[in-house]
Amino acid sequence: MHHYQTVLVAVDFSQHSEKAIARAKQLAAMYEAELQLLHVIEEPMYPIYDDISLSATPNAWFPDMLENLQKAATEKLTHLAETNQIPATSCHTLTGFPKTQIVDYANQIQADLIVMGRHGMSFFDKLIGSTTDSVLHQAQCDVMAVTLDS
Ligand code: AMP
Numbered sequence: 552m553h554h555y556q557t558v559l560v561a562v563d564f565s566q567h568s569e570k571a572i573a574r575a576k577q578l579a580a581m582y583e584a585e586l587q588l589l590h591v592i593e594e595p596m597y598p599i600y601d602d603i604s605l606s607a608t609p610n611a612w613f614p615d616m617l618e619n620l621q622k623a624a625t626e627k628l629t630h631l632a633e634t635n636q637i638p639a640t641s642c643h644t645l646t647g648f649p650k651t652q653i654v655d656y657a658n659q660i661q662a663d664l665i666v667m668g669r670h671g672m673s674f675f676d677k678l679i680g681s682t683t684d685s686v687l688h689q690a691q692c693d694v695m696a697v698t699l700d701s
Contacts, residue, residue: 555582555693559662561653561686562590562628567668571697572635575666578695584664588642589656590628591649592620617646650685662692669696 560575562568572588579586594617621644628642645652657665667683687694 553663555579555584555664557585557587557660557662558582558664558666559587559589559653559657559660561649561665561667561682562588562631563649563668563671563682564590564627564631565668565670565672567670567697567699569631570699570701571666571668571695572631572637574695574697574701575664576635576637578664578666586637586641587660587662588628588632588637589653590624590642590644591652592617592624592644592646593649594646621646650682650689653682653686654689654691657690657692664693664695665690666695666697669698 558575558579560572575586624644628644629639632639632642669683671682683696
């Protein structure tokens, strides 16, 4: 039987990902595996002119914005970890596209299981394929998509 050693949970602060944390905690305890939490900060998109274009680099306009987002996300993730009795040292935040960052980070830490919510907070993404769907296709390790009802 395979014993998972490193379990990565992708957290977007939705109810779904909180459920994923609970499930991953159970599995990590069962396998005595290391548990890691990852949140990916998506750079906000801004309209440059009405209906014309979108900019993914608001940093040029608001230099502190990304820094503030990173600080707020780190605090929120650490708090969520604490409420689940998970050490702050297991929390990581990255910036970029969640679907690629989750897979890259899983490879980097040699995770053998990624646990995520079947759904999340995103709305627009549903039209072009969800984060979970993409990670399921791209990941080099097992992926568990947790439902709210399970
Ligand atoms: P989605 O596919 O966007 O509906 O989200 C499904 C799941 O993907 C969530 O429950 C999370 O586990 C994960 N996820 C989505 N966005 C992020 C993010 N920005 N950072 C980390 N995990 C995410």
